Amino acid sequence: MVRNLLNAGFSVTVVSRSRGPIETALSLGAEEALHPCDLAEKADIILTCLPLPSTIEKVYFGDNGILQADLNGKLVIDHSTVSPLLNRRTYAAIKEKGGSYMDAPLSGGPMGAEAGTLAIMCGGDRADYDRALPVFEAMGKHLFFIGEIGSGSFVKLMNNYLIGVHTAALAETFCLATKAGVDTNMLYDVLAASTGESKMLHRIVPLVHKRDFAPRFSNELLHKDMKLATELADAYEMDMPINRLAEEMYAIAKSKYPKEDMAALFKVYEEASGVVVRTEK
Known part of the structure; x- marks a missing residue:
């Protein structure tokens, strides 16, 4: 900058x-x-x-x-x-x-x-x-x-709420595919060409395949932002159960891998499911 x-x-x-x-x-x-x-x-x-x-x-x-x-x-x-x-x-x-x-x-x-x-x-x-x-x-x-x-911060927190939810959904998807024996390289290519595509797909999955968790945006920071999103929801008396669930998963990622990239959330799911999502190429 x-x-x-x-x-x-x-x-x-x-x-x-x-x-x-x-x-x-x-x-x-x-x-x-x-x-x-x-x-x-x-x-x-x-x-x-x-x-x-x-x-x-x-x-x-x-x-x-x-x-x-x-x-x-x-x-x-x-x-x-x-x-x-x-x-x-x-x-x-x-x-x-x-x-x-x-x-x-x-x-x-x-x-x-x-x-x-x-x-x-x-x-x-x-x-x-x-x-x-x-x-x-x-x-x-x-x-x-x-x-x-404050409205710029409000919009940014909603963006980061979606970042967290998308990453958690990707972790579940790719860990389940690995357990099922599906080639996750092929899954990535299919999603990239289908309606399941998202920016987070391209941001997160290649890093996980390479096992590259260097901190571009850390679990510690994303968990902070998701907590702030929850506090906003509480202030406006709106329940956001999807955010709460993703926040709980990032609380675990923060406790285990605070300084690693948010992609390290995959490791929390991998440890729970007994698989490792990696490329075979």
Whole structure:
């Protein structure tokens, strides 16, 4: 994302808890801030992309956090996947400091970030979206203004709810096929040409066949998002039994393989059924 912003001609300042990404960003031409407050003082538009609600609390509300900066006239955009309720709280706090705030979660993964083809789902004030549009266009291809603050996060959580459910259904399907002696390469090809096709089929099954569970999107993070979807359902007094069942399976995957890719959910089903889904090619 930093590379694409720099290539689009933006001056970029960065801060991170991880030294590796900072060194890469500096080598591309970015500058480094001391901490989130320092970064917010130096930039007109501040983008955050953080893993957990607790990280949001620290980066925004903690010592040397964004809210300790002079935010008058600044636009703060959070790309994290968190609860709309946290978005609304942050929005109010930044407005009180004279700044603007949007939630703008992402979809597309590391490959989409690198290629500049991310989907960006935005909630907030329309004028802020229009102001941020050149920044979004540098990083994404599928840009959506959803509506009021928190609505981008709501849509993203529904997307990740479907990711979890689809992956659980694929795990059941391919483990059952393996137990039945069906060639799962052939099953994959048939589904790819049939109405059972989905993006998750192509995202998950090739990784499982190669036994590649390197963390592109971890079980830990997906379980967090599915829990947030359940909390939203509770807030709106709607039962989502399919999500609850998939969330339970991801709770097991998180306990066993927290840092592995969400495709490692297959291993939970494999261990329960006594099979291993792998390619024979």
